[in-house]
Amino acid sequence: MGEQAGDRRIVIEPVTRVEGHGKVTILLDEQGRVRQARLHVVEFRGFERFIQGRPYWEMPVAVQRLCGICPVSHHLCAAKAVDHIVGADRLTPTADKVRRLMHHGQFFQSHALHFFYLAAPDLLFGFGSDVLARNVIGVARAHPELAKRGILMRKWGQEIIRVTSGKRIHGTGAIPGGVNKNVSLAERDEALRDLPQMIEWAQAAVGLAKDYTLSHLDELADFGSFESSHLSIVRSDGALDLYDGNLRAIDADGRTIFDGVAPARYADVLAEDVKPWSYMKFPFIRDLGPDDGWYRVGPLSRMNTCAFIDTPLAEAARREFRAITGPRPCHVTMAYHWARMIETLHAAEKIGELLHDSDLQGSDLVVRGERRSEGVGIVEAPRGTLFHHYRVDDDDLVTMCNLIVSTTSNNVPMNRAVESVARKYLSGREITEGLLNHVEVAIRAYDPCLSCATHAMGQMPLEVDLLDADGRLVDRRVRDGS
Amino acid sequence: MAKPRIATTSLAGCFGCHMSILDLDERILELAEIVDFDRSPIDDLKHISQRCDVGLIEGGCCNEENVHVLREFRRNCDVLVSLGDCATMGGIPALRNTVSLDACLREAYIDGPTVHNPLRRIPDDAEIPLLLEKVYSAHEVVRIDYHLPGCPPPPEAIWRAIHAILTKAPLTLGHGLLKYD
Numbered sequence: 150m151g152e153q154a155g156d157r158r159i160v161i162e163p164v165t166r167v168e169g170h171g172k173v174t175i176l177l178d179e180q181g182r183v184r185q186a187r188l189h190v191v192e193f194r195g196f197e198r199f200i201q202g203r204p205y206w207e208m209p210v211a212v213q214r215l216c217g218i219c220p221v222s223h224h225l226c227a228a229k230a231v232d233h234i235v236g237a238d239r240l241t242p243t244a245d246k247v248r249r250l251m252h253h254g255q256f257f258q259s260h261a262l263h264f265f266y267l268a269a270p271d272l273l274f275g276f277g278s279d280v281l282a283r284n285v286i287g288v289a290r291a292h293p294e295l296a297k298r299g300i301l302m303r304k305w306g307q308e309i310i311r312v313t314s315g316k317r318i319h320g321t322g323a324i325p326g327g328v329n330k331n332v333s334l335a336e337r338d339e340a341l342r343d344l345p346q347m348i349e350w351a352q353a354a355v356g357l358a359k360d361y362t363l364s365h366l367d368e369l370a371d372f373g374s375f376e377s378s379h380l381s382i383v384r385s386d387g388a389l390d391l392y393d394g395n396l397r398a399i400d401a402d403g404r405t406i407f408d409g410v411a412p413a414r415y416a417d418v419l420a421e422d423v424k425p426w427s428y429m430k431f432p433f434i435r436d437l438g439p440d441d442g443w444y445r446v447g448p449l450s451r452m453n454t455c456a457f458i459d460t461p462l463a464e465a466a467r468r469e470f471r472a473i474t475g476p477r478p479c480h481v482t483m484a485y486h487w488a489r490m491i492e493t494l495h496a497a498e499k500i501g502e503l504l505h506d507s508d509l510q511g512s513d514l515v516v517r518g519e520r521r522s523e524g525v526g527i528v529e530a531p532r533g534t535l536f537h538h539y540r541v542d543d544d545d546l547v548t549m550c551n552l553i554v555s556t557t558s559n560n561v562p563m564n565r566a567v568e569s570v571a572r573k574y575l576s577g578r579e580i581t582e583g584l585l586n587h588v589e590v591a592i593r594a595y596d597p598c599l600s601c602a603t604h605a606m607g608q609m610p611l612e613v614d615l616l617d618a619d620g621r622l623v624d625r626r627v628r629d630g631s
Numbered sequence: 632m633a634k635p636r637i638a639t640t641s642l643a644g645c646f647g648c649h650m651s652i653l654d655l656d657e658r659i660l661e662l663a664e665i666v667d668f669d670r671s672p673i674d675d676l677k678h679i680s681q682r683c684d685v686g687l688i689e690g691g692c693c694n695e696e697n698v699h700v701l702r703e704f705r706r707n708c709d710v711l712v713s714l715g716d717c718a719t720m721g722g723i724p725a726l727r728n729t730v731s732l733d734a735c736l737r738e739a740y741i742d743g744p745t746v747h748n749p750l751r752r753i754p755d756d757a758e759i760p761l762l763l764e765k766v767y768s769a770h771e772v773v774r775i776d777y778h779l780p781g782c783p784p785p786p787e788a789i790w791r792a793i794h795a796i797l798t799k800a801p802l803t804l805g806h807g808l809l810k811y812d
């Protein structure tokens with residue numbers, strides 16, 4: 150494809166936020182039909198290279214600086230990879246549970262942030278609603294109780310991260326082979342005090358997301374949706390496990406593509422394509438090739454890949470979710486929000502389980518075993534499966550680092566969603582700010598944390614230039630709320 | 632009287648400094664009562680819409696786009712604050728300055744163990760911004776009035792810094808708030 154004579158080029162920039170770390174370009178043919186629409190990720194860090202030569206034990210604290218929205222995911226994923234290097238194949242119960250507690254605190258805060266601060270304005274006010282109110286302050290004015298709830302939910306998750314890692318952002322809790330602190334009784338009691346409230350609010354959020362999805366299902370079923378494969382890790386019995394497990398991939402009909410693939414073998418089953426127009430790579434399942442092997446990750450995929458959830462309230466919610474598509478996986482892009490809230494509820498239940506476990510107060514924190522030169526860590530991050538892979542030399546210095554960041558796996562899907570929404574809503578129409586927001590709504594469903602490759606956060610400000618085929622400015626629309 | 636205006640941006644940072652602003656929790660609503668947010672991740676403004684009293688900068692500059700945005704902030708803000716270690720001294724992204732940009736690109740797009748790139752092509756489309764050879768801290772690019780260290784700076788430090796600037800009062804951040812991690 151690519152640009153042809155007579156095309157009009159529309160640029161949505163920046164898509165993700167003011168700095169322009171991501172943008173969308175849309176090519177319209179002479180009839181105003183969408184010929185091509187792309188999401189470009191415009192940020193590059195070079196982490197894989199510049200971290201070489203650093204000692205491996207720095208990884209859990211250094212690599213989380215890729216992303217301040219979900220630093221715990223990188224912190225724990227790197228720690229898991231480094232566990233292999235120090236030969237810690239099985240952590241002490243205290244270390245395992247403190248890390249899991251931290252991880253579920255992270256899920257809780259990150260999902261609350263996305264739902265209440267980022268997605269709620271679109272869902273509450275409408276995709277094409279007033280640009281001035283379409284932000285978290287607007288939500289706070291129109292629905293003060295809901296906004297307050299979102300703030301307090303995020304706060305609770307952040308506090309759980311703090312008591313397990315020392316800091317809300319960029320903590321140091323996980324170390325090679327374990328953790329550096331346990332959870333005191335006072336810290337536990339503090340978190341427990343708000344647990345019933347958090348579970349109740351998480352249930353209410355599931356209800357909100359479900360009602361929204363079901364009452365708009367006709368519209369949403371067709372909104373940036375498409376059939377796809379799905380990938381995640383699952384526990385050995387098929388349960389949803391956000392912290393540990395083996396890789397499972399299913400196709401659009403729910404048939405197994407692979408299952409039980411141990412983390413260390415991830416590179417046998419996955420590869421990443423490179424395209425000149427984005428700094429973000431395009432992962433795919435090796436056996437299926439770059440054109441057909443793409444897949445989705447994240448909350449929606451996890452609802453599809455797991456056999457069940459091991460906490461009762463979230464499992465009941467999952468069954469309701471799965472009931473809408475029967476035996477087939479759910480492919481509705483906007484159902485990511487509903488799935489995300491089910492996971493929020495699951496995270497709260499898990500946090501409750503863990504807080505009641507006296508292993509959290511144990512003092513056996515670190516194990517070591519036979520030193521190895523290579524380690525792979527995989528976790529489910531809020532936005533999807535996250536891979537960290539390191540090799541180290543005899544001096545403990547990193548010689549190779551490979552990261553597949555969650556949002557990267559959704560690169561092809563986000564591009565598909567952008568293209569499908571652009572075709573449906575922009576083709577042959579006068580382009581308005583409200584219509585352009587539809588494109589962003591589809592991207593937002595994935596909760597793209599472009600922070601790891603770029604940065605995504607908040608309402609996505611837009612500037613759209615309509616250029617003619619010679620690059621002359623024909624029209625300009627700036628959505629700036631002023 | 633019009634409320635003071637604050638603009639914020641994230642350049643080559645990880646967004647953790649902005650998360651630290653959100654870590655004001657309920658006080659973020661209080662802040663929204665006493666100031667108006669101009670261009671910021673929490674609203675829809677693409678460019679600074681009018682003169683701002685304060686600009687908060689997260690992250691240094693790693694590409695041409697970052698430089699462009701930073702200059703826009705300098706032109707339009709009375710007081711510019713480098714928020715966090717990345718803006719203040721480059722932070723973790725500036726570790727890239729120890730190797731060549733070329734080596735970083737090769738590792739990411741050609742040599743990595745999962746890379747599939749038969750044409751050995753490094754992303755270079757006109758639609759993606761040029762990367763700078765080095766990562767720069769904010770004050771290497773424009774004049775910065777105040778530096779607030781921390782990775783990220785604690786919410787309480789951000790809160791006090793904003794109040795001190797708006798009231799033109801001196802600020803002393805004691806132990807625990809003035810830090811570099």
Ligand code: SF4
Nearest residue numbers: 644645647715716717
């Ligand atoms: S200073 Fe730390 S928290 Fe702030 S952007 Fe840099 S890495 Fe992130």
